[in-house]
Amino acid sequence: MATEPISAPVKTPKKRKSAVVVPHAPTWYQRLGAWLVFLLVRGIALTLRYKWDDRSGFFDQPPAGQAIYAVWHNRLALCLVEYYGYPRKRNNTVGMAALVSASKDGALLAAILKAFGVQPVRGSSSRRGAQALIELTGWAERGYDLAITPDGPRGPCYVVQEGAIALAQLTGLPIIPASYSLSWKLRAKSWDRFIVPLPFARCEVVLGRPIRVPREITDAERETLRKQFEQELCSITHD
Numbered sequence: 001m002a003t004e005p006i007s008a009p010v011k012t013p014k015k016r017k018s019a020v021v022v023p024h025a026p027t028w029y030q031r032l033g034a035w036l037v038f039l040l041v042r043g044i045a046l047t048l049r050y051k052w053d054d055r056s057g058f059f060d061q062p063p064a065g066q067a068i069y070a071v072w073h074n075r076l077a078l079c080l081v082e083y084y085g086y087p088r089k090r091n092n093t094v095g096m097a098a099l100v101s102a103s104k105d106g107a108l109l110a111a112i113l114k115a116f117g118v119q120p121v122r123g124s125s126s127r128r129g130a131q132a133l134i135e136l137t138g139w140a141e142r143g144y145d146l147a148i149t150p151d152g153p154r155g156p157c158y159v160v161q162e163g164a165i166a167l168a169q170l171t172g173l174p175i176i177p178a179s180y181s182l183s184w185k186l187r188a189k190s191w192d193r194f195i196v197p198l199p200f201a202r203c204e205v206v207l208g209r210p211i212r213v214p215r216e217i218t219d220a221e222r223e224t225l226r227k228q229f230e231q232e233l234c235s236i237t238h239d
Helices: 028-047 073-085 104-115 129-141 163-171 219-235
Strands: 049-054 068-070 096-100 119-122 145-148 175-182 185-187 195-197 202-207
Touching (some): 028 073, 068 163, 073 175, 073 195, 096 104, 096 129, 104 119, 119 129, 129 145, 145 163, 163 175, 175 219
Parallel strands (some): 068 145, 096 145
Antiparallel strands (some): 185 195
16 A cells, blocks of 8 residues: 655744844933933033043144044043033034944943934944944044944953944044043942042043054054054053
């Protein structure tokens, strides 16, 4: 007696995941938290005693042009106070666009940037990095300054990643290293030992020598500039 052949089970094809990564949008409570952080930072900033140390030479003949401002991830708390307190008063740019992680945590930071009047661009080395570089280049073409945390969003702390050099190469803008030190602060137990400023502290803000990246450059030359940038940013950072 002949038997019918046993047919193999039909496999349902798996749906392919889209290559497009959509950044997490801020929730309502993140937007509320962002405004509370904005008010807190602005309030603390008003009590600080500032000393500005501009070693860049970039603002010697104002108004200055566009630039990429680079600050370590653990010094994000006062980075916009730095920008509005010195560079923004001496340049003729439209505003600032800043790179922020596309993660859920990045959504809160994006909302904080919006409160400060900064345009967030979502992406990092692990998620949406190439698209973020293209978007940042677009903002530069519109006359905006750019901002980036070269060791973020996951570290290692005080190690410059390749993103900042690539951004400078694409845009033709100089990188201005920026850092600050506080006489009174708290340190979080995070990977970057995030600095929390305390009221009435002395705050010394330092702008380092610009790093300029040519459009045409070899991999070896790019690595040399990356190390030079890292050394310059470390030299103006005092913990």
